[in-house]
Amino acid sequence: MAKLTVEDLKDLEGKKVLIRVDFNVPIKDGVIGDDNRMVAALPTIKYITEKGGKAVLFSHLGRVKTEEDKANLSLKPVAEHLADLLNKPVTFVPVTRGAQLEDAIANMNNGDVILVENTRFEDLDGKKESGNDPELGQYWASLGDVFVNDAFGTAHRSHASNVGISEAMKANGKDAVAGYLLEKEIKFLGDAVDNPVRPFVAILGGSKVSSKIGVINHLLEKADKVIVGGGMTYTFYKAKGIAVGSSLVEDDKVELAKELIEKAGDKLVLPVDNVVADKFANDAEYKTVEGAIPDGYMALDVGEKSVELFKETLKDAKTVVWNGPMGVFEMPNFAKGTLALGEFLATLSDATTIVGGGDSVAAAKQLGIADKLSHVSTGGGSSLEYLEGKTLPAIAVLSEK
Ligand SMILES: Nc1ncnc2c1ncn2[C@@H]1O[C@H](COP(=O)(O)OP(=O)(O)O)[C@@H](O)[C@H]1O
Numbered sequence: 001m002a003k004l005t006v007e008d009l010k011d012l013e014g015k016k017v018l019i020r021v022d023f024n025v026p027i028k029d030g031v032i033g034d035d036n037r038m039v040a041a042l043p044t045i046k047y048i049t050e051k052g053g054k055a056v057l058f059s060h061l062g063r064v065k066t067e068e069d070k071a072n073l074s075l076k077p078v079a080e081h082l083a084d085l086l087n088k089p090v091t092f093v094p095v096t097r098g099a100q101l102e103d104a105i106a107n108m109n110n111g112d113v114i115l116v117e118n119t120r121f122e123d124l125d126g127k128k129e130s131g132n133d134p135e136l137g138q139y140w141a142s143l144g145d146v147f148v149n150d151a152f153g154t155a156h157r158s159h160a161s162n163v164g165i166s167e168a169m170k171a172n173g174k175d176a177v178a179g180y181l182l183e184k185e186i187k188f189l190g191d192a193v194d195n196p197v198r199p200f201v202a203i204l205g206g207s208k209v210s211s212k213i214g215v216i217n218h219l220l221e222k223a224d225k226v227i228v229g230g231g232m233t234y235t236f237y238k239a240k241g242i243a244v245g246s247s248l249v250e251d252d253k254v255e256l257a258k259e260l261i262e263k264a265g266d267k268l269v270l271p272v273d274n275v276v277a278d279k280f281a282n283d284a285e286y287k288t289v290e291g292a293i294p295d296g297y298m299a300l301d302v303g304e305k306s307v308e309l310f311k312e313t314l315k316d317a318k319t320v321v322w323n324g325p326m327g328v329f330e331m332p333n334f335a336k337g338t339l340a341l342g343e344f345l346a347t348l349s350d351a352t353t354i355v356g357g358g359d360s361v362a363a364a365k366q367l368g369i370a371d372k373l374s375h376v377s378t379g380g381g382s383s384l385e386y387l388e389g390k391t392l393p394a395i396a397v398l399s400e401k
């Protein structure tokens with residue numbers, strides 16, 4: 001990649017290294033749920049501290065709108081969990097600016113790690129973080145010698161703690177570089193889309209066409225085949241004149257679906273059968289039907305023949321990008337299509353298999369196949385924007401090699 005990375009940083013001994021991580025992880029009653037994003041950021045933190053750098057970590061957590069939100073959105077439990085993961089002390093600084101933060105940094109020894117409080121606490125006083133207030137970016141930048149961005153999950157945001165710090169660092173004649181996680185995400189997602197080993201098959205699912213239009217459009221240009229499943233399918237069915245019963249349909253996107261079908265030609269692969277239910281519940285009465293969805297039924301999963309068709313489409317693929325479940329995978333009776341597809345992907349050992357998108361990553365983990373895929377992205381919105389071909393502002397701003 002054409003951006004400077006941590007490995008381009010020479011002589012980190014004693015340097016104050018500001019690192020933006022995405023530790024926006026689920027927390028319930030002070031306990032961290034899925035810590036994948038934290039684990040994924042460890043190589044960068046370890047590299048810097050092992051070279052004698054002083055690691056000053058910044059992250060947001062959730063969206064801070066009121067004073068009351070602060071009680072639930074402190075990064076303190078995250079600092080404790082990070083100390084466990086690193087197996088060394090992590091100093092938590094419960095403020096985002098001022099003497100307490102500056103003193104904590106001044107008192108660091110080489111190899112120490114501190115985690116600064118939730119950057120979005122700065123949103124309470126005029127959206128300084130989310131609005132990329134230049135004074136805030138400049139202030140944070142002034143605390144360090146170099147800035148490392150390893151927060152891929154936040155790379156589609158233009159905030160003070162990523163874009164603002166980077167701009168200020170560069171204006172001060174210092175560098176803003178990519179961490180290992182950011183580099184890895186760009187390598188997998190970027191190569192898949194821009195330089196795929198072919199055949200390249202994209203699998204797009206999830207609930208709505210409206211949230212995936214950009215991705216479908218972009219991947220129709222890049223991929224050899226595009227499999228569409230999940231709730232989006234039935235807007236395409238309607239566009240083709242196939243009855244949809246009470247399935248999820250976006251009526252205002254039917255015309256667009258017609259255009260996409262036209263554009264796609266034989267690239268587009270839609271389900272040929274579906275599991276239909278008499279209500280949106282796991283205990284619904286259900287059956288599998290081919291083609292038209294009967295009145296009074298909604299399609300909640302793809303059927304076995306569709307799975308066979310998808311496997312046939314995927315069997316020789318060398319690059320696969322998967323975004324979005326094939327059905328309502330949260331309900332066990334309607335998780336089978338997603339499960340079968342995920343298990344098949346896990347067997348494609350000659351292919352680069354990439355999963356991106358919040359729910360698809362959750363599905364891959366729930367199904368226990370995440371370890372068997374080549375790359376599980378830590379970004380939901382950011383991976384989607386990347387797959388749409390958009391420029392992610394927090395990456396674009398980093399120093400060039
Ligand atoms: N046939 C369907 N009908 C209704 N909802 C569906 C259907 N198939 C999948 N979904 C829902 O889509 C949601 C995921 O969609 P989305 O957020 O677009 O995916 P992702 O987060 O992977 O990008 C899941 O909650 C799933 O239950």
Ligand SMILES: O=C(OP(=O)(O)O)[C@H](O)COP(=O)(O)O
Pocket residue numbers: 022024062063153154157358378379380381382
């Ligand atoms: O969790 C995140 O987004 P994601 O759920 O789309 O992956 C990122 O941390 C960005 O958070 P934001 O969408 O509140 O800016």
